[in-house]
Amino acid sequence: MKNLSAIIFLFIANSISGISQGISMIAIPWYFARQDAMSTFGLIYILTNLISLLWVPYSGTFVDKYNRRNIFLFVTLISGVLLSWIAYYGFQHEGLSVWLVGFVFLFTFLNYNIHYPNLYAFVQEITEVERYGSISSYIEIQGQTTNMLAGATAAMLLEGSQDGQLNLLGVNINTGWTFQAWEIHEIFALDAGTYFLGFIFICLIRYTPLAKRKIETGPIIERLKVGINYLRKHLKILVFGVGSHAVFAMAIVTTMFIAPIYVKNHLLEGGDVFATGKMYFAIGSVISGMAIRYIFRNINIPLSIIILTGTATFACAMLSLNTMDMIFYLMSFIMGMSNAGIRVQRVTYLFQHVPNQVYGRAMSIFTQINTLFRILFLSLFSLAFFQKGHDIIYAFAIFTGFLLLAIFVLIKIYPRLEKSK
Numbered sequence: 164m165k166n167l168s169a170i171i172f173l174f175i176a177n178s179i180s181g182i183s184q185g186i187s188m189i190a191i192p193w194y195f196a197r198q199d200a201m202s203t204f205g206l207i208y209i210l211t212n213l214i215s216l217l218w219v220p221y222s223g224t225f226v227d228k229y230n231r232r233n234i235f236l237f238v239t240l241i242s243g244v245l246l247s248w249i250a251y252y253g254f255q256h257e258g259l260s261v262w263l264v265g266f267v268f269l270f271t272f273l274n275y276n277i278h279y280p281n282l283y284a285f286v287q288e289i290t291e292v293e294r295y296g297s298i299s300s301y302i303e304i305q306g307q308t309t310n311m312l313a314g315a316t317a318a319m320l321l322e323g324s325q326d327g328q329l330n331l332l333g334v335n336i337n338t339g340w341t342f343q344a345w346e347i348h349e350i351f352a353l354d355a356g357t358y359f360l361g362f363i364f365i366c367l368i369r370y371t372p373l374a375k376r377k378i379e380t381g382p383i384i385e386r387l388k389v390g391i392n393y394l395r396k397h398l399k400i401l402v403f404g405v406g407s408h409a410v411f412a413m414a415i416v417t418t419m420f421i422a423p424i425y426v427k428n429h430l431l432e433g434g435d436v437f438a439t440g441k442m443y444f445a446i447g448s449v450i451s452g453m454a455i456r457y458i459f460r461n462i463n464i465p466l467s468i469i470i471l472t473g474t475a476t477f478a479c480a481m482l483s484l485n486t487m488d489m490i491f492y493l494m495s496f497i498m499g500m501s502n503a504g505i506r507v508q509r510v511t512y513l514f515q516h517v518p519n520q521v522y523g524r525a526m527s528i529f530t531q532i533n534t535l536f537r538i539l540f541l542s543l544f545s546l547a548f549f550q551k552g553h554d555i556i557y558a559f560a561i562f563t564g565f566l567l568l569a570i571f572v573l574i575k576i577y578p579r580l581e582k583s584k
Contacts, residue, residue, distance in 0.1 A: 166289040169370035173235075174301070176364035177282065178309045180239065180357045184271060185313025186320065187354045188419070189441055191268045193434045194347050196423035200261060205545030207265040208420055211272045212538045216531055222277035223390065223527025227520065231285035234277065235365045242274055243358030246351050253348020264347055280526045283510060287519050289370045297456070300507050304452035308445070320345040390524025393517075400516060402576045404529040407468050407509045409569035410475045412536045413562045414502045418444060420541060424555045425482070426491070436488055440495040447499030455504040456511075464512045468505050469573045475501035476566040483559035540565075 195204035225234060249267060253259045282302070290298050394401040418441060426437040459467035478494040478501065485491060517525050543549075544558050 165291065166370045169289055169368045170286070170298075172364050172368045173282075173285070174305050176235070176239075176361040178305055179364065180242075180354075180361035181306060181309035182313050182316070182357065184354060184357075185309060185441075186316055187267065187350055188271060189313065189438050190320070190345075190347060190350050191264060192419055192423045193437055194264055195261070196427050196437075197434065198261075201420070201424055202545055202547070202550060203261060204265070204268075205420065205541055207268060209538055209541045209545065211269045212534050212541065214269065215273065215276055215534045216538075218273055219276050219527045219530045219534065220524075223280055223524040223530075225277065226281045226284050226523030226527075231281050231288065232365065232368050232370070234281050235285075236362065238274060238277060238281075239358050239362045239365060242270075243355050243362065245270065246355035246358060250348050250352035250355055253346070253351065258346065259348050259351075267351060276530065280523050280530070283514075283526065284519065284523045287514055287522060292515075300452050300456055302510070304449055306448075308449050313441075313445075320350060390521050390528055393521045394525060394528060397516075399576055400513075400525075401528075402572065403465065404509075404513065404525070405532050406569050406572040406576065407472075407505060408529055408533045409536075409566055410472055410498075410502050410505050412533050412540070413475065413479065413566060414444075414498055416537055416540050416544070417498070417559075417562070421544060421555060421558050422495075424550065428550070429553045429555055430486070430488060430491060432488060436491075440491055443492045443495040444499035444502075447496035447501075448503035451500040451503040452507060455507050459504075459508070464508045465573065465577050467508050469570055469577065471501045471504045471508070472566055472570050472573065475505075476563055476570065479559045479563040479566060483556045483563065485556075536565075 192201075192204060195201055246267070249259070249263060252263070286298055286302065394404075422440055423437055426432050426440065430436065455467075459470075462470075475498055478497040481490065482494050485494065513522075513525075540558075540561075543561070544555075549555050549558055
């Protein structure tokens with residue numbers, strides 16, 4: 164396999180920074196939930212998504228124009244410096260304001276908006292066509308393994324261990340190890356350090372491009388139009404990209420916003436249960452990443468995505484009726500399995516059907532549409548009704564209907580997609 168060392172170094176760098184990023188993105192929602200400030204977090208999350216609408220198209224043009232390794236170097240270095248400064252401020256002032264914590268969330272989220280399109284486009288650029296399916300599985304396994312480790316670590320850091328008890332996969336284990344819960348700025352300091360470590364591994368990447376592309380030098384607006392025109396000419400790709408992204412919209416709103424409220428107000432539990440739910444989500448994702456291509460080896464990609472979307476719909480319906488921690492963990496596992504399986508299959512299909520020259524811009528358009536859905540749901544679920552008592556369960560009932568609609572759209576477009584398998 165050509166460029167094997169480059170892919171290995173890329174995965175190592177992605178894993179190192181991914182663990183602490185994952186811890187931060189678990190810690191931040193729980194920080195707001197613990198202070199009964201989820202309405203404030205909802206506003207920050209909506210603002211973040213609104214900014215994403217403007218940022219995502221430009222990030223896509225950058226991915227398609229500039230050297231993708233250099234993009235990783237620049238973003239990683241800037242992130243490390245910024246998080247270091249904020250962590251230092253927190254140590255100096257013995258804490259951070261709500262708005263500085265919200266800013267870290269916004270920055271990290273916008274970082275994701277360029278990181279993942281750049282990751283997929285870079286991997287597509289340096290991978291042989293016949294390995295697209297396996298490499299998309301490896302990306303998912305690597306990403307979700309880091310999320311699993313982040314969930315396990317966050318469960319310890321968010322609550323600490325005053326009596327030697329640690330929550331591991333929902334089971335309290337007496338380790339005899341006592342320590343204080345970490346403050347949010349201490350978690351940000353850990354995040355900053357791993358950015359710098361990841362930067363070192365990215366510097367080691369050497370590769371030979373396998374997918375040919377020309378560097379475009381025209382105005383950004385003209386380069387944006389290339390991606391739009393491509394999808395206008397390939398409407399089945401557009402509909403598939405939007406419909407197959409529905410579970411991701413549900414998953415990201417759930418894990419970042421709904422789950423903290425669900426755990427605190429409905430299950431009446433603490434941050435360790437929230438973090439453990441994220442860990443089960445990641446475990447489901449890892450297993451799916453390893454097995455999904457084998458499970459659906461005799462089924463074409465569009466049909467497999469319809470089946471997995473149905474599985475995620477079942478999980479949402481169950482969570483709207485649930486009152487038990489273990490059911491929450493099980494449905495989180497199923498959601499993670501469904502979301503990761505869809506992503507592996509979706510990325511493989513798009514690798515096969517979208518040229519590398521326009522891949523970043525096509526992905527940015529899908530992300531924009533998905534962001535609009537997230538803004539809609541966040542605006543709805545930020546209402547006071549969903550913040551009171553057990554009413555957050557109705558959010559999962561609404562998501563059940565949303566995913567049923569996505570299944571209907573995918574079934575309608577399926578005959579055209581099946582012909583191009």
